Amino acid sequence: MNLWATKSITSLRAAADAEGDRSLKRTLGPLNLITLGIGAIIGAGIFVLTGVAAGQSAGPGVAISMVLAGIGCAFAGLCYAEMASAVPVAGSAYTYSYATLGELVAWIIGWDLILEYAMGAASVGVGWSATFVSFLKLFGIHLPSELTSAPFVVCSSTMVTQAVSGCSSVGWHASGAIVNLPAIFIVLLMSAILVVGIKESANFNTVMVLIKAGVLVLFVGFGFLYVKTNNWHPFIPPNTGEWGTFGWSGVLRGAGLIFFAYIGFDAVSTAAQEAKNPKRDMPIGILGSLAICTVLYVLVSLVMTGLLPYTELNVAAPVILVVERVKELAWFLPVVTIGATLGLASTIMVMLLGQSRVFYSMSRDGLLGKWAGAVHPKFRTPWLSTIYTGLAVAFFTGLFPIQILGQLVNIGTLLAFVLVCAGVWILRRTRPDLERPFRTPWVPFVPIMGILCCLGLMATLPFDTWIRLFVWLLIGFVIYFGYGRHHSVLQKEREAAATKQ
Numbered sequence: 001m002n003l004w005a006t007k008s009i010t011s012l013r014a015a016a017d018a019e020g021d022r023s024l025k026r027t028l029g030p031l032n033l034i035t036l037g038i039g040a041i042i043g044a045g046i047f048v049l050t051g052v053a054a055g056q057s058a059g060p061g062v063a064i065s066m067v068l069a070g071i072g073c074a075f076a077g078l079c080y081a082e083m084a085s086a087v088p089v090a091g092s093a094y095t096y097s098y099a100t101l102g103e104l105v106a107w108i109i110g111w112d113l114i115l116e117y118a119m120g121a122a123s124v125g126v127g128w129s130a131t132f133v134s135f136l137k138l139f140g141i142h143l144p145s146e147l148t149s150a151p152f153v154v155c156s157s158t159m160v161t162q163a164v165s166g167c168s169s170v171g172w173h174a175s176g177a178i179v180n181l182p183a184i185f186i187v188l189l190m191s192a193i194l195v196v197g198i199k200e201s202a203n204f205n206t207v208m209v210l211i212k213a214g215v216l217v218l219f220v221g222f223g224f225l226y227v228k229t230n231n232w233h234p235f236i237p238p239n240t241g242e243w244g245t246f247g248w249s250g251v252l253r254g255a256g257l258i259f260f261a262y263i264g265f266d267a268v269s270t271a272a273q274e275a276k277n278p279k280r281d282m283p284i285g286i287l288g289s290l291a292i293c294t295v296l297y298v299l300v301s302l303v304m305t306g307l308l309p310y311t312e313l314n315v316a317a318p319v320i321l322v323v324e325r326v327k328e329l330a331w332f333l334p335v336v337t338i339g340a341t342l343g344l345a346s347t348i349m350v351m352l353l354g355q356s357r358v359f360y361s362m363s364r365d366g367l368l369g370k371w372a373g374a375v376h377p378k379f380r381t382p383w384l385s386t387i388y389t390g391l392a393v394a395f396f397t398g399l400f401p402i403q404i405l406g407q408l409v410n411i412g413t414l415l416a417f418v419l420v421c422a423g424v425w426i427l428r429r430t431r432p433d434l435e436r437p438f439r440t441p442w443v444p445f446v447p448i449m450g451i452l453c454c455l456g457l458m459a460t461l462p463f464d465t466w467i468r469l470f471v472w473l474l475i476g477f478v479i480y481f482g483y484g485r486h487h488s489v490l491q492k493e494r495e496a497a498a499t500k501q
Contacts, residue, residue: 004102007365007490009434012089012099028274030281030288032202035209036350037289040267042212042296043347047319047340048127048402049258050301055314056156058254059237059246060305063298065254070294072255072457073262075450076417077290078440079424081283084269085437086427088278092269093416093423094358098365100423100430103491107484109419110362111476115469116412117267117355118393121190121348123405125183125397126150128344130317132182135337149177150401157242175401183397190349191390194356195376195383205346212343213296215336219319220299226328227306237310244460256460259410261297265290266413267354283438352389359385366492367484411461411469414454421450 094110155167239247363373
């Protein structure tokens with residue numbers, strides 16, 4: 001039993017091109033992939049976590065946090081583009097790791113991606129719920145607070161200082177709520193759309209992306225007219241004496257938190273097996289969506305912190321709060337509320353899509369049960385994994401606050417990016433002959449910088465987030481050594497070959 005055995009890239013490509021009952025339908029073009037990426041990137045990161053990062057860590061310096069996170073993503077995105085063109089198979093970093101670093105590392109990253117996408121969808125579900133509540137208020141409909149938020153709140157020292165409701169001391173506290181019903185509803189609805197078909201899901205996503213991107217462009221354009229520059233002073237508030245709470249350390253922690261906003265290009269790579277021409281179109285989708293969103297993010301964060309003091313932005317729907325509080329933008333409230341409501345829904349859909357495709361890939365390799373790889377005979381989608389993922393995500397989004405969910409997403413994503421960057425470097429040395437329709441420039445500089453940037457951002461995250469990651473990985477090891485390694489298709493093939501010899 002070789003835990004470091006790698007899967008042949010030739011066999012991966014053959015499996016991706018094969019037609020059969022377990023194959024996925026190739027229907028996505030470059031525009032679909034770009035909008036898929038934008039659909040995931042423009043989500044809770046900009047509509048929700050920008051306010052959290054500004055209010056708790058970076059102040060107006062959250063714009064610098066955006067740039068730093070964008071730079072780290074650029075290095076990782078270039079590596080993803082090469083991997084996605086060379087190994088155009090569903091599964092994203094899981095599949096790439098299987099081809100370069102071995103089965104055990106592939107399992108670790110696959111299990112990690114489950115955390116990333118599931119908690120990502122759950123985080124956005126919480127943000128969608130807050131936005132939807134604001135949307136209903138436009139029509140005089142007020143849902144009871146007990147049914148629109150998590151039953152727990154996690155209070156930081158900053159939240160205690162700012163006298164946030166329910167935060168009398170640092171730590172976990174009961175919020176008085178019962179469950180977040182709107183968040184559960186949207187997760188289940190998006191799961192149902194994904195079961196119906198990838199083309200239908202992609203078309204729905206494209207429409208939603210055009211709406212929410214347009215709303216943000218209008219917000220930037222009109223918002224700049226009413227920016228109060230004194231809200232940007234000091235641009236980087238002085239550190240409180242605690243690492244990561246304002247000052248430059250706060251900007252770095254803000255980058256680690258806001259990194260969640262950029263994980264959309266990662267989700268693009270999970271759909272490689274459903275792209276019409278993945279070797280050409282995957283790099284376009286990954287790098288195109290990343291470039292468009294980075295520029296938009298920096299502009300939105302500057303406008304947001306210029307319109308209101310950063311101390312007021314630590315809420316679940318900061319963009320809507322800004323529009324509500326700035327009387328000159330009152331007319332824009334229905335537009336931004338509808339745009340955010342629709343836009344966050346598409347982000348949830350892309351996250352759920354990524355999760356189900358990772359399940360599909362791991363099942364195909366024998367590391368998870370056949371249920372995870374079951375393809376619907378009519379819709380040609382991994383329907384069971386989509387349904388089970390939706391149910392699990394609905395549970396978390398209904399019961400946990402966004403701070404906890406967002407931190408779990410970030411650390412999982414960063415670890416995935418580290419391994420993809422390492423994989424590009426390794427493949428350049430071990431397989432220089434491999435066909436690479438897109439080649440990452442300046443190897444090994446770009447992979448090394450990607451690794452260092454991502455590890456640096458991981459180091460800024462709170463210690464309890466690391467503990468949760470290790471607990472999650474420990475659970476994964478139990479499943480792998482208890483089930484996965486005994487059912488691994490690759491291990492069985494190696495054993496059969498050894499027996500014949």
